[in-house]
Amino acid sequence: MTASTTKNTMATKVTKGLSFLVIVATALVTAVTAQQPLRVLPVQGNVHMIAGAGMNLTVHVGSYGVLLVDTPSTAAAPQVIPEIRRLSDLPLRFIINTSVNADAIGGNAALAVPPGARGGGAPFGFVGLNRASVIAHENVLNRLSNPPAGAAATPAAGLPTSTYFLPTMDFSNGEAVILYHVPNAHTDSDTIVLFRESDVISTGAIFTPGEYPVIDVARGGSVEGLVLALEKVLELAVPDGFASGGTQIVPGRGRISEETDVAEFRDMVAIVRDRVRDLVAKKQTLDQVKAARPSRDYDAEYGASQADADRFVESIYRSLTQPRPTGAR
Numbered sequence: 001m002t003a004s005t006t007k008n009t010m011a012t013k014v015t016k017g018l019s020f021l022v023i024v025a026t027a028l029v030t031a032v033t034a035q036q037p038l039r040v041l042p043v044q045g046n047v048h049m050i051a052g053a054g055m056n057l058t059v060h061v062g063s064y065g066v067l068l069v070d071t072p073s074t075a076a077a078p079q080v081i082p083e084i085r086r087l088s089d090l091p092l093r094f095i096i097n098t099s100v101n102a103d104a105i106g107g108n109a110a111l112a113v114p115p116g117a118r119g120g121g122a123p124f125g126f127v128g129l130n131r132a133s134v135i136a137h138e139n140v141l142n143r144l145s146n147p148p149a150g151a152a153a154t155p156a157a158g159l160p161t162s163t164y165f166l167p168t169m170d171f172s173n174g175e176a177v178i179l180y181h182v183p184n185a186h187t188d189s190d191t192i193v194l195f196r197e198s199d200v201i202s203t204g205a206i207f208t209p210g211e212y213p214v215i216d217v218a219r220g221g222s223v224e225g226l227v228l229a230l231e232k233v234l235e236l237a238v239p240d241g242f243a244s245g246g247t248q249i250v251p252g253r254g255r256i257s258e259e260t261d262v263a264e265f266r267d268m269v270a271i272v273r274d275r276v277r278d279l280v281a282k283k284q285t286l287d288q289v290k291a292a293r294p295s296r297d298y299d300a301e302y303g304a305s306q307a308d309a310d311r312f313v314e315s316i317y318r319s320l321t322q323p324r325p326t327g328a329r
Contacts, residue, residue, distance in 0.1 A: 040083050043256055044248040045198025046175065050083055054103040058202040058250045059084060060195055062173030065093030068132075069193050069202045069250075071107030080111070094173060097136040097160060098204025098252070100143045100189045100219065108134055109158035131157075137181050138163040139189035143219065180236075182206060182229035186213065188220025190229060194236055201236055205252035209261050212295075212302050213269065215315035222319040223273045230266035234259060268298050276316045289317050 038052040040059075050057040053076045058069035066088050072080055084092065095112055097105045112132040141163050144154040169179040175197035182190045186205040193202040205214060206229045215221040233249065237259040240246035249257040275294035284292070293299075295309050304312070 038079055038083050040086070041256065043198075043250060044200050045195065047195055047198045047200040047248075047250070048087055049250050049256060050080060053080060054106075055101070055205070055252050056250055056254070058193070058200075059087055060173060060177070060198070061088040061090065062175060064173050065090045067094040067096065067173050067177065068092060068111065069096045070098055070104040070204065071095060071111050073103065073106040074110050077107035077110035080107070092132045094177075095132050095134045096179065096191065096193055096202075097134065097140050098191045098193070098202070099187050100140045101187070101205060104204065105136075105140070105144070105154075105158065109155045112161075113157040133162050134158075134160045135162045135164075135169075135179070136160040137179075137189045137191050138165045139187075139220070143189065180232060182225070182232055184220050184222045184225030185215075185229035186221050186226065187216045192229070192233060192236075199238070199246070200248045200250065201233055202250045203233055203252060203262075206230065207233065207249065207251045207257070207262060207265060209251055209254040209257055209265060210303055211253065212304055212308055212312040215312075215319055217315055217318045217322065221315070222322075223269065223316045224319065227266060227270050227273065230262055230269065233262050234266065237262065268302075272298065272313070273316055273320070276313060277320055280317065280320055286314060286317050289313060 038050055041049045041051060043049050043058075046061050048059045048061075050059060053072035055070050055072065057072065057080065060067040060069075066084055068084070071077065092111060095108060097108070099105075112134050141160045144159055147153055164179065164181070167181055171177055175195060178194040178196060180192045180194070182192055190204055190206055192204065192206070194200075195202075206226060207213070213226060215223055215226060237247035237249065239259045245258075247259060249259070249262060251257055272295045275292075276289055279289045279292055279294065290310050290313055293309070293313075295304070295313055298304075299306075299309050302308075
């Protein structure tokens with residue numbers, strides 16, 4: 001075995017290890033948050049946010065029923081149902097998964113197929129099977145249908161029933177709902193959701209004010225793609241002059257935000273990326289890059305422990321030292 005082959009093999013093992021740690025961390029967070037009380041907050045127009053279920057959940061009440069962006073763990077799903085019922089008695093018609101993360105798809109089966117409903121994949125928007133349509137980018141279905149060796153298979157009832165592969169997908173729930181695929185950001189399967197009349201954007205895990213984002217390199221994430229994804233949110237958002245207001249943004253975790261919050265977050269990611277890139281250009285090793293602490297002036301703002309900062313910096317380092325995704329700059 002050549003030195004190059006050995007290096008590539010070791011890099012692959014490290015990347016898989018990082019992905020495993022991301023999955024374990026997500027599972028631990030899910031276990032804790034499943035017992036926390038949920039809070040339902042009005043966002044704007046027909047949109048509410050449910051906080052306290054791991055990931056923020058976005059609820060849209062439209063003329064055809066309830067639309068839910070992301071689902072919590074199976075354990076937390078029973079807590080979510082009564083909160084949705086307090087907002088509307090209409091059936092849960094649509095579920096949108098913003099990524100392949102466990103905390104975005106974990107409750108698909110529990111929420112999409114109520115007790116006594118027929119199983120199997122429902123066609124898009126079909127009412128007769130008495131279940132919600134689960135909508136996601138095709139990469140979510142591809143990854144769930146082909147789990148890594150040793151990983152548990154996703155139940156059929158939890159798989160997306162309608163996928164899209166073009167840059168956007170749109171439909172109506174009494175107002176226009178537009179899905180945008182933002183490739184190679186947090187993962188390769190990320191979707192942001194625009195509720196056009198309510199003027200609300202649901203970002204999923206690409207935007208997490210108050211904490212550093214997770215860049216899952218093993219599942220197609222990259223810092224370049226993340227910056228582009230945040231710029232897409234900024235392109236869609238419209239501020240209300242110099243006052244508070246305008247487009248409201250529901251993040252994957254954290255507070256309801258506005259365009260300026262996303263701009264600050266984008267700038268932070270871009271600045272830390274540029275610092276790491278400079279160190280990489282100087283042939284610094286990963287350990288040397290971590291020791292330089294390129295995120296140090298942001299760590300307090302984003303509530304990061306040293307381990308959190310190191311994880312963020314390492315994910316940037318690894319995404320910069322691997323081939324860039326198509327379309328990234």
